Amino acid sequence: MTEARDELQTLLAAARAEFAARLEDKVRELQELSDRGAWMEARRAAHKLRGSAGTYGFAKISAAAAVMEDVLIEAEPSPDEDARNRFAAALATARVASVTATREGA
Amino acid sequence: MTDAPKVDPVFTQGELVAETYEIRSLLGSGGMGEVYEARDRSLNRRVALKVVRPNIKRDYLLREGRALAAIHHPGVVTVHTMGEHRGVLFLVLERVQGLSLDRMIDERRSRGERIGVAEAIDLLVSLADTLTIVHKAGLAHRDVKPANVMLAPGGRVVLMDFGLVLPHADRAGHRTVAGSLDYMAPEALTGHLTEGEAHLLDIYGLGVLAYELLAGILPFDSGDQTPEAHRAKTRSCPLLSTHRSDVPSPLSALIAQMMAAEPSERPQSAEAALWQLRALRGRPGNEGSARPFAVLVVDDDPDMRSALTLYVRAAAPDAEVETTGDGRHAIRSVRRRVPDLLLLDLDLPDINGIEVCMLLRGMRLGDSCMIVSVSARATRADVELLQQLGVRSLDKGPDLMNELVQIVQRMRPR
Numbered sequence: 001m002t003e004a005r006d007e008l009q010t011l012l013a014a015a016r017a018e019f020a021a022r023l024e025d026k027v028r029e030l031q032e033l034s035d036r037g038a039w040m041e042a043r044r045a046a047h048k049l050r051g052s053a054g055t056y057g058f059a060k061i062s063a064a065a066a067v068m069e070d071v072l073i074e075a076e077p078s079p080d081e082d083a084r085n086r087f088a089a090a091l092a093t094a095r096v097a098s099v100t101a102t103r104e105g106a
Numbered sequence: 107m108t109d110a111p112k113v114d115p116v117f118t119q120g121e122l123v124a125e126t127y128e129i130r131s132l133l134g135s136g137g138m139g140e141v142y143e144a145r146d147r148s149l150n151r152r153v154a155l156k157v158v159r160p161n162i163k164r165d166y167l168l169r170e171g172r173a174l175a176a177i178h179h180p181g182v183v184t185v186h187t188m189g190e191h192r193g194v195l196f197l198v199l200e201r202v203q204g205l206s207l208d209r210m211i212d213e214r215r216s217r218g219e220r221i222g223v224a225e226a227i228d229l230l231v232s233l234a235d236t237l238t239i240v241h242k243a244g245l246a247h248r249d250v251k252p253a254n255v256m257l258a259p260g261g262r263v264v265l266m267d268f269g270l271v272l273p274h275a276d277r278a279g280h281r282t283v284a285g286s287l288d289y290m291a292p293e294a295l296t297g298h299l300t301e302g303e304a305h306l307l308d309i310y311g312l313g314v315l316a317y318e319l320l321a322g323i324l325p326f327d328s329g330d331q332t333p334e335a336h337r338a339k340t341r342s343c344p345l346l347s348t349h350r351s352d353v354p355s356p357l358s359a360l361i362a363q364m365m366a367a368e369p370s371e372r373p374q375s376a377e378a379a380l381w382q383l384r385a386l387r388g389r390p391g392n393e394g395s396a397r398p399f400a401v402l403v404v405d406d407d408p409d410m411r412s413a414l415t416l417y418v419r420a421a422a423p424d425a426e427v428e429t430t431g432d433g434r435h436a437i438r439s440v441r442r443r444v445p446d447l448l449l450l451d452l453d454l455p456d457i458n459g460i461e462v463c464m465l466l467r468g469m470r471l472g473d474s475c476m477i478v479s480v481s482a483r484a485t486r487a488d489v490e491l492l493q494q495l496g497v498r499s500l501d502k503g504p505d506l507m508n509e510l511v512q513i514v515q516r517m518r519p520r
Contacts, residue, residue, distance in 0.1 A: 054502050066482075
């Protein structure tokens with residue numbers, strides 16, 4: 001029983017670390033999508049990050065992704081300057097948090 | 107409705123009610139009122155018309171109509187409208203064709219046949235599912251018994267007669283002794299109900315119904331007795347497995363728990379009973395052969411698919427987990443094989459999770475599986491709609507693992 005629990009903890013930790021290692025890429029992808037004005041794709045990417053980061057225990061990144069998603073939903077179909085600024089601020093928060101998460105090895 | 111002293115019917119055969127409903131026949135009558143079959147001349151369809159007798163408060167029918175209007179579920183009869191004719195309030199209901207469960211039990215008994223355990227569990231799962239929805243709408247039925255269950259074509263199990271329905275919060279109403287004695291929980295006889303626990307009356311009624319369904323007899327003769335005597339008989343009721351050796355002991359124990367004299371000792375929600383019944387469905391010892399616990403994970407994010415798979419395996423290491431990121435593929439997969447548990451993201455790229463649920467419910471494909479929606483941004487309206495479809499909602503986030511593990515463990519006790 002203890003062995004099975006230990007194995008599960010190892011698997012969970014490994015999955016979290018593997019996810020953390022890809023966080024910077026996910027944030028970079030959001031930056032690229034916003035740079036080329038692909039707002040629909042950016043909204044979907046932010047939505048995914050909101051759910052997965054929260055589930056894997058990265059609350060700050062999840063919260064920042066939630067802001068990005070909500071901003072883009074409010075501003076559909078295309079965000080104005082104010083919405084783009086709010087998106088960029090949330091993206092910057094996510095970037096810092098993703099670097100920290102990757103450095104700390106989750 | 108049960109037989110009542112002979113009184114003149116409220117409506118007569120051939121009478122045109124509210125210039126629309128032509129009375130065809132009297133379907134049933136009881137102490138409180140009557141139910142007629144009628145033809146809706148406008149829409150050219152058969153309907154059921156329900157009325158209460160002039161000496162009965164109209165509130166009963168009003169409450170029933172409003173309760174039914176609040177619920178959309180295949181297990182609950184649909185209300186079309188409410189009207190008044192010659193000063194008589196009437197409810198127009200869907201005409202459910204079928205056999206009532208009490209007649210089915212009687213017929214099996216008269217043929218010396220027993221209801222199979224798997225068949226009984228399927229029926230109880232349907233009723234527990236319906237009660238889950240009724241209770242989530244803030245209502246308690248208060249008269250769960252075989253005579254109020256209709257077995258309709260296509261395996262549909264319909265809970266009828268919401269004449270005694272009350273909101274959970276109506277303390278004064280729940281103090282009124284109402285219901286059918288054989289299926290009435292001890293606290294209903296005394297009227298000493300704790301606020302917010304009226305749904306536990308229905309769980310007791312479901313327990314007695316389950317007992318009768320499998321044993322072919324009631325757990326005990328209620329007769330004319332005091333609440334204390336009723337409580338004592340409930341406590342000393344023989345286990346179902348003493349009547350039938352083929353009833354798995356976890357099922358026998360669950361039914362005994364539902365019929366516990368103390369409300370606090372019963373499963374605390376119809377949903378909890380539902381999980382346990384669903385878990386029993388695939389267990390060895392039931393007629394249905396044991397098969398691996400099958401889970402379908404539907405999420406367009408591969409990271410979420412991995413996390414959900416891991417969480418399911420944490421609770422059920424032997425689970426067969428299939429994953430897909432596509433709602434249409436999910437429906438095809440359920441068509442091929444109905445999983446025990448369907449974990450469904452709401453925000454899918456092609457058709458969203460709510461549409462998937464509606465399609466599955468509409469095609470009666472997902473009835474035997476538990477559907478749990480997993481979403482990062484479900485609105486209150488989404489959650490309410492999903493509840494009406496019998497779908498539980500979980501949020502993506504740090505608590506997801508524990509919540510999911512609990513669900514799987516309840517469905518699949520190790």
